[in-house]
Amino acid sequence: MENVHLAVEEEDLYSGYNDYNPTFDSEELENDVGFQQAVRTSHGRRPPVSPNTHSVCVCVCVCVCVCSNFDPLGQSKGPAPPLEAKNEDTPEEKIKILEKKVNDLIEESCMAQSMGALQLALEKAKEAGRKERALVRQREQSGNADHINLDLTYSVLLNLANQYANNEMYPEALNSYQVIVKNKMFSNAGRMKVNMANIYVKQKNYPKAIKFYRMALDQISNAHKEMRIKIMQNIGVVFVRMGQYSDAITSFEHIMSESPNIKTGFNLILCYYAIGDRDRMKKAFQKLISVPLGIDDEDKYIPSNDDTSSNMIIEAIKNDKLHQMERDLKVLAEKYIMTAAKLIAPAIENSFASGFDWCVDMVKSSQYVELANDLEINKAITYLRQKDFNQAVETLKTFEKKDSRVKSAAATNLSFLYFLEKDYDQADRYADLAMNADRYNPAALINKGNTVFVKQDYEKAAEFYKEALRNDSSCTEALYNLGLTYKKLNRLEEALDCFLKLHAILRNSAQVMYQLLLEEPQQAIEWLMQVISVTPTDPQALAKLGELHDGEGDKSQAFQHYYESFRYFPSNIDVIEWLGAYYIETQFCEKAIQYFERATLIQPTQVKWQLMVASCYRRSGNYQKALETYKDIHRKFPENVECLRFLVRLCTDMGLKEVQEYATKLKKVEKMKEMREQRVKSGREGSARGRREGREGSAGSAGESALKLLRSIKLSGVNPLFLSCVDASYVDPLGPQMERPKTGAKKRVEDDDFADEELGDDLLPE
Template sequence: MNQSQYGAFGMSGNNFNQTGGKPPVNNYNFENVRAQQPAPGGPQPSRGKPLGTAARQPQAEARPMTSNRGANFGQKKDPFNSTQNQINLNKPKLETNPEEQFKGMEKEINTLIEQSAIAKLRGNLSECLEKAKEAFNKEKKLRQSKEAQNLAESINADLSYCAALTQACALHANGLHQDALAKYQEIIKCKQYPQAGRLRVNMGNIYFEQKKYPTAIKMYKMALDLIPATSKEMRFKIQKNIGHAQVRQGKEKILEAINTYEQILKSSPDFPTGFNLMICLYFSGIKNKMKDYFVTLLTIEIPGESEEENNENKGTTITDKLREDTKERRREAVHYIVTSAKLIAPLIEDDIIVGYEWILEQLKNSTFPEAETEIEICKAMAHLKKKNIEKSIETLKGLRKKGQINYGSHCYKHLFFAEKYAEIAITYDRYNAKALVNRGNCLYVKNEFLRAKEQYLEAIGVEADCIEALYNLAYVNRKLNMFVESLQALDKLQTIVCIPEVLYQMATLYEMTGNSKQAMKWYLELLNKVPNDPNILARLGSLFAREDDEPQALHYFLESYRILPTNIDTISWLGVYYVKQEMYEKASLYFERAAQVQTRDEKWKLMVASCYRRMGHFQKALGTYQKIYSDYPDNIECLRFLVQLCREMGLPYEEYAGQLRKLEREMEMIEGYQGQDINLINNEEEQIRLPQGDDNPVSFTNNTRRANKQPPPKTNVRQNLEDEQFQDGVEDNFLP
């Protein structure tokens, strides 16, 4: 055996070639070794050769045979397989390629980004932020590893952008606005992301949530400049955000919002944008545009709906997600149209009924019969509020004949047979308080107030805390001018249930009886429950004005105007107040708003022109008067001021003076004819009644006849015009 073989037995130190070395003592015992016959044809053992010196050594202690253990002799296992397994275990593992490691890390990052998005959808914002941060940190380490191994060109810029954007969105969702803005700014500044400028939309959304509307608009516009003209949908969405931010800035930017919505509606019309535009027009009081854009709203098509498909689907009952989505879009469209109609109906015409009729005419040519039905019902309710029950019934019966509503018959029966059913209910249960109240209501509608009061009192006797009976009793007492009894009923009612309606009635009764302090007390208590009611604020303002507390009156009128800038009474009071204070510039703003609300009344335009004259802006005043004259050439007041202004400014005025003399002569002739008619009537009877109007008698004495024989006095149109609106004598100091 050589040295390596001995080494296999742990005897590597036995080297016979060492100089001066002696062979070690042989410790093996060969006595028990049996001789075996050699295999046929194999090598034959040598014979007759003497044993070596080691065999002649003295015998030592026997040692077990271990030389065959390395080959697994004497074991049941397959020695070949065991050896092969041992070799496989001792075989070193192959090292993975760095690119494969990087791909595995990218997969992990993508998984974390997806988990963050899913957590956000589920509302788990903390987990969303945690996963986003983990993805961002791993992506950062991945970039650093690639740069360290000179693989910077293999950095996935899209993955870096996605990880950073996911973290920014997660910060925004968790309300960490400053951190989110910093992250967005970091992404935008990175030159590796050429399209990152669009993220200014997200920054604008954050500023919008923080109510920093000018900065939000700035961000939206910067993002809009980066969007190409081909991406129309994206540009329109950003423009919508700009319009929303302009609306939130208040009335100063409302006209800009109108222009923004108009641009969107002309290029890419949709119902939400049209509805927002209608709200802005309502806020600004521009009537003509209200009509135009309501017609535009009716022409907008519903996505996914066509006339052919509607005809095909009329007889089918098959429903799928696409049809359901189309139906939902149609329901939303009808909701927008009906709400817009209710909004503009009181403004587009002087009478709300006329406004509804105009809307119905437009709806007849549209594809929204559902909206037409809703507006017909609104028209019927408007008739009912005006106590015109016959017209209301007629409208509902018309709907019933058309078959557009299935509950018209119920309304019809309710209006005609309510009293009959109330009698049946009382016959069935004599002590039914609700039935007694219903019979009282029927009598109230028939103007039988005393009998109605008896029914309410009987209902209270049956059920002392009957809310309906107490409230209606107070109301009928008010009709009968029994204010003390009405207040007693309301005082008892407000101890049972304190609702705004009761507080309002109490405040109104105190105001009617002249008890301003008590009225203000109840109105203030009512404001705690309905703090944004413009009518209550205006009433408080008028009460404080009656008490000569003008600062408080100004405060409440300004609050009322802020909430409802189309109330003509509020606008007129504010305009007159600033005229009293000689603040004509502010007064002109309110009179201009009044002219926008009541476009057919030239009175407000005359007041605007008068404010210009008071401020010394004679050129503006002249232009305003000339415009009024072109619209209303028969207005004597306007002609008088035109003649006076042209004289003062050295301009020709003969045309205006001639027209003025002509109108004054016509007015004198009309008044003369009226005086002759009155004299003829007075000769026949001493006391007459007006043929139409109030029932109060008008007496004409002999002094009246003598006065009529004199030339009729010239009518001061300006004085009558101003007395119609203002009752405090300010007009004499306002218009010369």
């Protein structure tokens, strides 16, 4: 009975605890068919109506509604009281709100920096600093100064210093870092001296940078090995910039002994090269190629035929970020090794070739064995840069029995070399060899197209360029050559399309923009203006721009661009001639003289430039200088008819006695010229024998005429009849002179030795 009584008492005491709605029994939900069917129903579809389903829906609704009022003891006498609202006016709550605002501003500053909005990032950092100072004051006023959040203060100061540095406000950044460093309450503040040293490097204050790097190194424990190594790398680089290679070598050697890496190994080689230590260069190169990269074998990315799940994983990680990082590291290592080999090869042995061979042997016995062939090709290219074409060709020919990739690269270079030497047959042969080794090699296809292009088979050349573009759509050389080919085929629209595509890729290529001059003149002028903006000192582009403006009738713009072209390249005859003609047209003949004198220096055997100089002197009224110039021309070109005619005219106008001398010479030269023309004419007529006889007869008659002419010249005085038959007419090389207004000047009285003789009208220039 006691047991029963106890059981009853217990049941009364905890009544209500075992009375529960079966709906809340989650363990029974697995056996509830309606609930399971509802769970499996797709989103948006109503499950089939059933009593169980209906009860579940009701129960869920009831559960949501009554959950907050659940009272297992049955003591609830009404609805639950609402949650107590926070009082934002309390000092503690205000401090929490302000702290959150500071954190939000720091985050916004960092986000702005990551997006490149550096000024906005700085403004946010400054605002965070102001809010944080207000927060500190508020804590002090509330008597909670001991609870100041040092981590928040540190974050604000560090972010502000970083943003100052990003905006190149270096004094402000240094001040902010100094505040952190001097505060003993900040742990690890010594590391900020690295940031300060970096700023001193940017300011090129290298001694102070070294000082702060070393201070940071002293305050960082040996447990942080990686950071210490990076600081020592920076110290070594700064010493290199200062030219203190021995100190730099000390830092780099320590790093290579403790934690070798590719960059430090390369820098060490540079330092040894700078001091000319060939033995240590060799040792450093051996260390460089033995640096472990920490990259696993590429075979792990090759799928197997058995395991499908593994193959799926391999496909997933084949191009992931980690694998891309591994590839980038390997490419960087190969770049440093290639550069180091090309640098030290001429310095470590007595000749460049033997030095390069030593580097190749070292690479062949290292983990970079596949670089050996690339080094050999670089050896050939170095020969090419040294203008040793024969050695370059011989080196490249050794690759004809190598694997296809190397063979294709070597044959491509050989084809290009022979193309430069205009041995187009050999260039074509090696282009074919390169294509046979690797049909997808765009450079080989371009070389083949070039050999066809010079044979003027433009249609076929275009096909090779198109194939190169199909294999590599970014091959700008193929696109450029295709545009040139379309120009040759007079398919200007297609050529223009090629160059416009190329311009979209190479926005600042003056060569590409120059090809876009296929369009109408105004558009061509716009393109040329873009060319000038990229290469403002290109004389050819400036001359072309002047030509286009001249064609449009804009003489002032044409003069400006022609003048600039002459200033940068004062040897273009076409530009010189245009400028001289411009000054003559604008009646500034004295200014044209300097341009024609320049043309005389460039083409001293062309008499027309010297005649133009003399004519400029004559037109500008300097007759004495004009006469001296004509006399000088006559000494250099005694048989020039135009010069003699000008001398006759000038001497006549100036009343000089030399007029008869030059008139006699003019007649003699004209007679000799006439006889030469007759000999040429008679030599072209008749048979070979007739031509020979004609030449003999002509020579006889010419000899008799010459004797008669010499006898007449020897006679004292000059026969007036002889002077009257002299043709002293000429054509002014500067063109007809503009008619000047007539003035009332007095008629000049000529008083000379020839006053009694009359010169025929045909003696004077027409």
